[in-house]
Amino acid sequence: MTEHTAQLFAITTGSPEPIYRQLIEQVKRLAAAGVLAPGDTLPSVRDVAGALAVNPMTVSKAYNLLEMDGALERIRGQGMQVAQRKAGGRREREALLRPALERAAREARQLELDDHTILELFKQVLKEAK
Amino acid sequence: MTEHTAQLFAITTGSPEPIYRQLIEQVKRLAAAGVLAPGDTLPSVRDVAGALAVNPMTVSKAYNLLEMDGALERIRGQGMQVAQRKAGGRREREALLRPALERAAREARQLELDDHTILELFKQVLKEAK
Amino acid sequence: MTEHTAQLFAITTGSPEPIYRQLIEQVKRLAAAGVLAPGDTLPSVRDVAGALAVNPMTVSKAYNLLEMDGALERIRGQGMQVAQRKAGGRREREALLRPALERAAREARQLELDDHTILELFKQVLKEAK
Amino acid sequence: MTEHTAQLFAITTGSPEPIYRQLIEQVKRLAAAGVLAPGDTLPSVRDVAGALAVNPMTVSKAYNLLEMDGALERIRGQGMQVAQRKAGGRREREALLRPALERAAREARQLELDDHTILELFKQVLKEAK
DNA sequence: GTGGTCTAGACCACC
């Protein structure tokens, strides 16, 4: 499971974005994409913490916030499961992506780049991330 | 000058991104876009602080870091100027935009959206930001 | 720890060199000399501030700049560590010393002192500083 | 005279050391070395300011402080002259050099370099500055 | 516990 965990989550310690938040958003995206299906059990706090070499409290905080958010459900004695109710349609996935696109668009505008250039650059970046 | 300042910079106090950092990135983008040309004098720390209703030290910190970065030059007793050396070609502007695009691409991949959907969504966001 | 801190850093409040800069250069030299080894945790901002009787922000500024410089690494919630990457060989230490020597050489030239006199004087000063 | 001035003084605008202080110390060293002999007339404030592209008030401040220090004398209607009383023996020149050497020695000690290494490096630097 | 940010206000140095 530990090995699986290491593949599932990836964090950047140097980033200004806090670790717990990186975890939260990854779980949300993976759930929306269906990689984490409703009913799936998540790796334990201890496993994730060990695999990522972070403080267990950090992982716990992420799980707690995800539970409050309704994305996860705590099953007594069995850890956390992906909530049933989450369907994750295309609409929702697009909504999750929007903020990042909006930020990019805002910055592109301030840089006074034309739409063609922006889109070409994005296509290239997308290809690299394949 | 105050009016000019208010037009030049805009901050979001509620944002998690610190004010000084918002200022830094705006100056960089404006310089790269040519709105701030090499040799231009920036509004004084006090003017910006007054116009944005923030503490002068906050603005000073931004200017200071921009100087270290090489984007600005301090002219003793005369304020800050946009550095001469910055050409700000298309290459540089694209480089400044890349991180935001890469983030969007990474998130899109985790959401398992196909390229066509992603690009259409981006085009729409770009149009809204026009 | 406080006692350790007091030994580690020493500042001169009367000096024209700002406190935060005195701290920066001391950390750099101590790291280059190996007194501060890679991975060592530095005393906390509050401890240093308390021991030197300066404002925490002053110490924080020094640590912050050292982090940007790559000399220190911030471990979230655990303070600052001496960066791993710094080897600090003789080469680097000599490079850190060079500016001071160049300044002395430049001034000596303007004073039109001959090399022998300069070197003898330097030897004497070195002995006094032993 | 302007050309002569440009050769006589040299400033570094990027340096943290204020311009007026750079000028003061250069005059002192040049006077101690005999390059500026007692009775010599210094280039006018206007000439120096023009040649170095600095504010005339900055040059004026340097000259004023040098006059207060006794290094220069103001001759009505004729500008500043190097003071008569200054002899500038070897002792004095060494005293002027000492601070720079002491600083270098202090830094060298903190870098834990051995005397041989330090002296060899200094010899090399001296040769380069010839 | 850690560092980061910001404020309000003072004082200084430089030009």
Next chain:
DNA sequence: GTGGTCTAGACCACA
């Protein structure tokens, strides 16, 4: 006029 530094003290985010 300009920016730089420092203080005292508050509040926040992270681990």
